[in-house]
Amino acid sequence: MSKVIVVTSGKGGVGKTTSTASIGAALAQMGHRVCVVDFDVGLRNLDLVMGAERRVVYDLINVAQGDAKLAQALIRDKRIDTLHLLAASQTRDKDALTDEGVERVIGELRERFDYVLCDSPAGIERGALLAMRFADEAVVVTNPEVSSVRDSDRIIGLLDSRTRRAESGARMDKQLLLTRFDSGRSSRGEMLSVADVLDILSIPLLGIIPESEDILRASNLGAPVTMSGVLSPAGRAYSDAARRLAGETLPMVVAEEKKTLLTRLFGRRAA
Amino acid sequence: MSLFGFFKSRGTAPVARERLQILLAHERVSLGPRDLAAILRDELLATIARHVEIDPEKLSVKLDRSGAFSTLEIDVEIPSEQMLSGGIQGARASAA
Numbered sequence: 001m002s003k004v005i006v007v008t009s010g011k012g013g014v015g016k017t018t019s020t021a022s023i024g025a026a027l028a029q030m031g032h033r034v035c036v037v038d039f040d041v042g043l044r045n046l047d048l049v050m051g052a053e054r055r056v057v058y059d060l061i062n063v064a065q066g067d068a069k070l071a072q073a074l075i076r077d078k079r080i081d082t083l084h085l086l087a088a089s090q091t092r093d094k095d096a097l098t099d100e101g102v103e104r105v106i107g108e109l110r111e112r113f114d115y116v117l118c119d120s121p122a123g124i125e126r127g128a129l130l131a132m133r134f135a136d137e138a139v140v141v142t143n144p145e146v147s148s149v150r151d152s153d154r155i156i157g158l159l160d161s162r163t164r165r166a167e168s169g170a171r172m173d174k175q176l177l178l179t180r181f182d183s184g185r186s187s188r189g190e191m192l193s194v195a196d197v198l199d200i201l202s203i204p205l206l207g208i209i210p211e212s213e214d215i216l217r218a219s220n221l222g223a224p225v226t227m228s229g230v231l232s233p234a235g236r237a238y239s240d241a242a243r244r245l246a247g248e249t250l251p252m253v254v255a256e257e258k259k260t261l262l263t264r265l266f267g268r269r270a271a
Numbered sequence: 272m273s274l275f276g277f278f279k280s281r282g283t284a285p286v287a288r289e290r291l292q293i294l295l296a297h298e299r300v301s302l303g304p305r306d307l308a309a310i311l312r313d314e315l316l317a318t319i320a321r322h323v324e325i326d327p328e329k330l331s332v333k334l335d336r337s338g339a340f341s342t343l344e345i346d347v348e349i350p351s352e353q354m355l356s357g358g359i360q361g362a363r364a365s366a367a
Contacts, residue, residue: 171330172309
């Protein structure tokens, strides 16, 4: 049975693309057939984070408009065979995507893959609505920060009203992925706690990803954190989130970034 | 955390939490409808689940505001063996 999951947030820069790539890679490593789809037309980045930026020939718009076959546009990951990418267009007009075109592509992806992860653009405009439109469930990526929480609340409202599932009267499952979490700052009352965010948004928790230097290192290399042999705390947190998404029950662990004496003395590093 | 910060009152998170709660309570109403159908669906599901065990997928709530008047369509499928023991009339209840 195929599942289409939208990774969305409303706010930009909270970690949608990183989360899509990391969870996609983790699900593929578990043996599932996975396709990650970039819906951010004009500002594509998933290809870069996945390390496949030089292999993009055809993209989502080409397939949606019928200019290319899906098989021609799918990019198979060189490290994990069951992982594929469908890139967004860099140049074309974002209005080139239509409801019908996207519905057809999603339908074709359902036939080939166990999981289709749709990386939504930021905002609540057409692109974000199209990314969620045909999804079965949603991962809402949120930072423990007021503007991100507010935007996530808006997105939850849209998931409950503007998706095909919601319109047909069915339940749209939504889970919260709390990213860039700093357990130290949260316990000192400097950052919203996990309980605060859950209480405000009232959707179930999928995972807590610690603020981590490993994330930047992973995107520098084009290798999602869940791909390395020995998992960092962030890689472990993403891997656990992927397993929960696949139906496993795991204890929720709040990973902590290890701090050296120097960083403790000289305060926080630049993010 | 600088040395001076240490002496100041710490913890701005409670302020953030309170501001968000007030703001979102307001926005959910004014930007409304945080989909009435979804809210009704969740609450109906909770109510029904107190009495009979049902598959959440078998409850459908449709709100149609397109015509001259609005209609609310609720469709619940209840397993027949539970219906007998629970004394509920009709396996499928439909209201419009």
